[in-house]
Amino acid sequence: MNIEKLYPERVFHYFLEISKIPRGSGNEKQVSDYLVDFAKKHNLFVYQDENNNVLIRKPATKGYEKYKSICIQGHMDMVCEKNKDVDFDFEKQGINVMVKDGFLTADGTTLGADNGISMGMTLAILESNEIKHPKLEILITTDEEVSMKGAENFDVTKLESEILVNIDSEEYGSIYVSSAGCSRVRTFLELENEEISLKDNIYEIEVKGLNGGHSGADIHENRANAIKILNELIRRVSVMADVRYISIDCGSKNNTIPREGVAYIVADTSIEKVREYVSLAMDSLNYQYVKTDNNMCAIVEKKEYSGQKQLTEKATRKLLRYIEGYLTGVIRFSKEIEGLVQTSLNLGIVDTKEDGSKKIVTINSLVRSGVTYEQQELCKYLVNYGEKYDSKSVIDDSCNPWEYKKDSKIRDYFARIFEEQTGKKPKIAAIHAGLECGIFSEKNPKLDVISIGPDIKNPHTPDERMSIDAVKQTYEYLLKALEEYTID
Numbered sequence: 001m002n003i004e005k006l007y008p009e010r011v012f013h014y015f016l017e018i019s020k021i022p023r024g025s026g027n028e029k030q031v032s033d034y035l036v037d038f039a040k041k042h043n044l045f046v047y048q049d050e051n052n053n054v055l056i057r058k059p060a061t062k063g064y065e066k067y068k069s070i071c072i073q074g075h076m077d078m079v080c081e082k083n084k085d086v087d088f089d090f091e092k093q094g095i096n097v098m099v100k101d102g103f104l105t106a107d108g109t110t111l112g113a114d115n116g117i118s119m120g121m122t123l124a125i126l127e128s129n130e131i132k133h134p135k136l137e138i139l140i141t142t143d144e145e146v147s148m149k150g151a152e153n154f155d156v157t158k159l160e161s162e163i164l165v166n167i168d169s170e171e172y173g174s175i176y177v178s179s180a181g182c183s184r185v186r187t188f189l190e191l192e193n194e195e196i197s198l199k200d201n202i203y204e205i206e207v208k209g210l211n212g213g214h215s216g217a218d219i220h221e222n223r224a225n226a227i228k229i230l231n232e233l234i235r236r237v238s239v240m241a242d243v244r245y246i247s248i249d250c251g252s253k254n255n256t257i258p259r260e261g262v263a264y265i266v267a268d269t270s271i272e273k274v275r276e277y278v279s280l281a282m283d284s285l286n287y288q289y290v291k292t293d294n295n296m297c298a299i300v301e302k303k304e305y306s307g308q309k310q311l312t313e314k315a316t317r318k319l320l321r322y323i324e325g326y327l328t329g330v331i332r333f334s335k336e337i338e339g340l341v342q343t344s345l346n347l348g349i350v351d352t353k354e355d356g357s358k359k360i361v362t363i364n365s366l367v368r369s370g371v372t373y374e375q376q377e378l379c380k381y382l383v384n385y386g387e388k389y390d391s392k393s394v395i396d397d398s399c400n401p402w403e404y405k406k407d408s409k410i411r412d413y414f415a416r417i418f419e420e421q422t423g424k425k426p427k428i429a430a431i432h433a434g435l436e437c438g439i440f441s442e443k444n445p446k447l448d449v450i451s452i453g454p455d456i457k458n459p460h461t462p463d464e465r466m467s468i469d470a471v472k473q474t475y476e477y478l479l480k481a482l483e484e485y486t487i488d
Contacts, residue, residue, distance in 0.1 A: 074118020212259030216433030254348030402438030
C-alpha cells in the first residue's frame with residue numbers, strides 16, 4: 001500500500017519525509033535543519049536556537065487576525081529501540097514504515113510516531129493555503145525522550161502565544177491536562193574482580209520475548225522487567241550451584257521497560273544442569289507473568305574463556321541482593337483519580353564495565369510522580385538504598401509535574417469541539433508520563449495548555465504502531481478547532 005495515498009495525504013507525506021531522517025535523542029540537527037528549510041521555502045518566520053529547537057510562525061488567515069495566537073507544540077526526537085536480531089543503525093538509517101491491519105508500524109524498530117506525527121500534522125497545516133486559522137506558532141523541541149533539555153533550555157519569551165496545544169499524547173478522545181514529573185537516578189556499584197578458575201564453565205544466559213513498553217504509560221500493567229528476570233534466574237541457579245557473576249547488560253533506555261538482556265556467569269556445574277535450573281525457574285516466572293508476557297524465554301549457552309574476570313563470591317552476593325531488592329513498577333496510585341498511577345519507578349538499564357581490579361555496574365532508573373514531594377523522596381530512597389551497598393548515586397534530568405488548572409479556556413473549547421464533531425464528551429485526563437507541558441507552564445504560568453494526539457500503541461518499543469483512522473480523526477479535530485477558533 002502506498003502510504004502517501006492514505007488520508008490525510010499531506011500529513012502522511014510529511015510523516016514519511018521525517019521518518020527518512022535519523023532523529024534519535026541527541027541526533028536532531030538534521031531534522032531540525034529540515035524544519036528550518038521548510039519554513040524558509042514557504043516564506044515563514046523561523047527561529048532555531050542553539051539547542052536546535054525550532055519555532056515557526058504563520059500569520060492568521062483573513063478574518064482571524066483579532067483572535068489570540070495559538071502555539072501547537074511537539075518534539076522532533078524519538079526513542080531508538082530495535083529487536084536484537086535486527087541489523088539497524090539509528091544514527092544513519094531512516095525508519096522503514098509499513099502498513100499493517102489499519103496501523104502504521106516499523107520493521108523491527110520503533111516507529112517514531114512518538115512524536116513524528118506532531119511534525120506531520122503541523123507541516124501539513126503550515127503549507128496549506130486553504131486551512132483557516134488564527135496566528136500560529138509551531139514549536140518543535142529536541143531531546144524530549146531523554147532529558148527534556150530542549151524544552152528546559154528554550155526561551156519561552158520567544159513565544160507570543162498564551163495558548164499551547166501539545167500533540168504528544170497517545171489516545172484519541174482524551175484531552176490531557178496534567179502529567180507526571182520525572183528524575184533520572186544513576187547508581188554506580190564498584191565490585192571486586194578475580195581471575196576465573198573454572199574456565200570451562202562460563203555460561204551466557206539470555207532473556208528475550210518480553211513485551212517491555214513505555215515506563216510511564218505502561219507501568220501499571222506490571223509487565224516483566226528483563227533485568228529482574230535475569231537476576232532472578234541467576235539467583236535461583238546460585239541456590240543449586242556455586243555461581244559467580246561475570247557481567248549483566250540489559251536495557252537501553254531508562255524510559256523503557258527492558259525487554260531483553262544477557263548475563264554471563266561461572267558455575268561449578270554442567271551446562272545441562274544450568275539449563276535445567278533455568279528451565280525450572282522460567283516455568284514459575286512464566287506462570288507469574290502469563291497475562292503480560294506470554295512469550296518470555298531464556299536461552300543458556302556455553303562460552304569460551306577470553307580473558308574475562310569474575311566477581312568475587314562476596315561481590316556476586318552483593319549484586320544479586322541489590323538487584324533483587326531494587327523497587328520497580330508502580331509505587332503508589334492516585335487517591336483522587338481512579339486507576340491513575342501517581343508515583344512509579346522504572347529499573348531501565350544495567351551495564352557492566354571493567355575497571356582494573358573492579359567492575360563498575362551502573363544502574364539507570366527513572367522516577368515519575370504527579371507529586372513533587374513524592375518524586376524527591378523516591379530519589380532520596382534510591383540514594384540511601386545504594387549507600388547500603390557502598391555505591392554512589394547521581395540524580396539529574398529532573399522536571400516537575402504539570403499540575404491541573406481548574407480554569408482553562410482551551411480545555412473547555414477543545415472539549416466542546418470534540419463533542420460537536422463526535423457526539424461524545426472527551427475524557428479529561430491526567431497521564432503518568434512526562435510531557436513538556438509542565439516545563440512550559442512552569443516557565444510561563446499564564447500559558448493555557450492541553451495535550452491531544454492519535455492512538456499510538458506500545459510506544460518506546462519495536463511494537464510501536466499508530467492508528468491510521470485515529471490520525472485522520474485527530475487531524476480533522478485539530479482543523480475544526482482552528483477553523484472555529486474565536487478565543488480573544
